[in-house]
Amino acid sequence: MASIALIALSCVAAAQAAVVAPRAASISEFSASPVEFTYPTPRSGFLVNNATTYPCGGLPVGDRTAYPLSGGKVSLDIDTLAANVNLLYANSSDPKTFHEFSTFANTLLDVSEGGWCGEGPDFGELGLSAGSDVTLLAIYQLYGNKTYFYHCADINLVEDNSYTAPNNFACSNSSAVLETASGEDSMVLKGSNFSAAQEGVDGQTVSIDLAAATAAVSSTASGSASASADASATSAATSAGASGSANSGAGVSAKVGGTGLAAALIGGLALLL
Numbered sequence: 001m002a003s004i005a006l007i008a009l010s011c012v013a014a015a016q017a018a019v020v021a022p023r024a025a026s027i028s029e030f031s032a033s034p035v036e037f038t039y040p041t042p043r044s045g046f047l048v049n050n051a052t053t054y055p056c057g058g059l060p061v062g063d064r065t066a067y068p069l070s071g072g073k074v075s076l077d078i079d080t081l082a083a084n085v086n087l088l089y090a091n092s093s094d095p096k097t098f099h100e101f102s103t104f105a106n107t108l109l110d111v112s113e114g115g116w117c118g119e120g121p122d123f124g125e126l127g128l129s130a131g132s133d134v135t136l137l138a139i140y141q142l143y144g145n146k147t148y149f150y151h152c153a154d155i156n157l158v159e160d161n162s163y164t165a166p167n168n169f170a171c172s173n174s175s176a177v178l179e180t181a182s183g184e185d186s187m188v189l190k191g192s193n194f195s196a197a198q199e200g201v202d203g204q205t206v207s208i209d210l211a212a213a214t215a216a217v218s219s220t221a222s223g224s225a226s227a228s229a230d231a232s233a234t235s236a237a238t239s240a241g242a243s244g245s246a247n248s249g250a251g252v253s254a255k256v257g258g259t260g261l262a263a264a265l266i267g268g269l270a271l272l273l
């Protein structure tokens, strides 16, 4: 009896050890972006050595998905434990700089393998019109490494009443670990092309001068292109955290692998048990 109980206990201990020690993957293990748009269709190809190249991982503009002015969904396929996933858009058919982009969703602090689906931007409310080309961007880190990777999808806006969602489109979240930051703790970027008319109606007023951040970094003129992309993304993330709210001084990047993940994993474990 006692030994059966002991075996059961050690199984629980082993399960806990397995769950609380997430593996940090390397980008080189993947043949496609490990955080990838499943809708709208992403740019095709994946250049593992250029995945850190802003704004779109070194990939040229691809086929455009017709996308509604409002009510569109964005879905992602996640292949490994990812951190600080942020979704952005640029009112541009071929943005050349990261700082043209603005965020449109709360930061996914930690998300494990599975599918994620949420609301796309309300482009009508943002002042864009049917016929415009827009570029969507997902930036993300792999758990345990603060390097940001860049992945894009190209869309063309259409009136809501001439939009048809793809057949069998299922919008759901299926990751065992999904921790989403609150609005005030999320990375909030408003790109250089973001106008006053595009201020959200939800009262978010955190504004990052990414153009200045990027200029400051480029003026040091010694780093490689990817180093300055990392630096600007990191400095943006840091300022977003710093100015987001008085009581969240830890900031966005400080949450990677911190208590956020532990809490999410413990939550997941509680469900498993």
Ligand SMILES: *[C@@H]1O[C@H](CO)[C@@H](O)[C@H](O)[C@H]1NC(C)=O
Binding pocket: 047, 049, 050, 053, 057, 058, 059
């Ligand atoms: C990929 O990166 C290499 C090295 O930085 C660079 O020479 C090459 O032009 C890049 N390719 C693309 C398509 O960006």
Ligand SMILES: *[C@@H]1O[C@H](CO)[C@@H](O)[C@H](O)[C@H]1NC(C)=O
Binding pocket: 091, 092, 093, 100, 192, 193
């Ligand atoms: C966005 O701003 C940059 C300069 O900050 C400008 O060169 C570019 O043309 C703008 N793009 C659009 C779509 O307005």
Ligand SMILES: *[C@@H]1O[C@H](CO)[C@@H](O)[C@H](O)[C@H]1NC(C)=O
Binding pocket: 091, 092, 126, 127, 128, 132, 193, 195, 198
């Ligand atoms: C979107 O970009 C187009 C083309 O550059 C520009 O005419 C328009 O003013 C932009 N819209 C907004 C809301 O910034």
Ligand SMILES: *[C@@H]1O[C@H](CO)[C@@H](O)[C@H](O)[C@H]1NC(C)=O
Binding pocket: 026, 027, 028, 052, 145, 146, 147
């Ligand atoms: C983090 O990822 C980058 C890009 O893949 C890589 O060059 C670097 O070696 C990684 N750092 C660590 C500590 O694994």
Ligand SMILES: *[C@@H]1O[C@H](CO)[C@@H](O)[C@H](O)[C@H]1NC(C)=O
Binding pocket: 108, 116, 117, 118, 119, 171, 172, 173, 178, 180
């Ligand atoms: C998925 O999670 C996000 C938060 O990360 C939430 O906004 C969204 O509504 C969820 N999607 C579904 C289909 O419940």
